[in-house]
Amino acid sequence: MTKIVNLRQARKQRDRAERLAEGDANAAKFGESRNARNTRKAEAERSARTHEAHRRDDA
Numbered sequence: 001m002t003k004i005v006n007l008r009q010a011r012k013q014r015d016r017a018e019r020l021a022e023g024d025a026n027a028a029k030f031g032e033s034r035n036a037r038n039t040r041k042a043e044a045e046r047s048a049r050t051h052e053a054h055r056r057d058d059a
Contacts, residue, residue: 032040
């Protein structure tokens with residue numbers, strides 16, 4: 001026999017899950033301190049410079 005589903009509750013549960021996922025994404029995106037953000041940015045820039053410095057000039 002099939003399970004009876006309350007569509008209103010299912011919709012609310014789906015909406016809660018979407019809001020939770022969006023909140024987690026925002027926390028990961030905006031939830032770091034200024035020092036951590038600056039450190040991550042500086043490390044990415046340093047990595048890009050190092051990578052660019054090792055390119056070959058065969059063009």
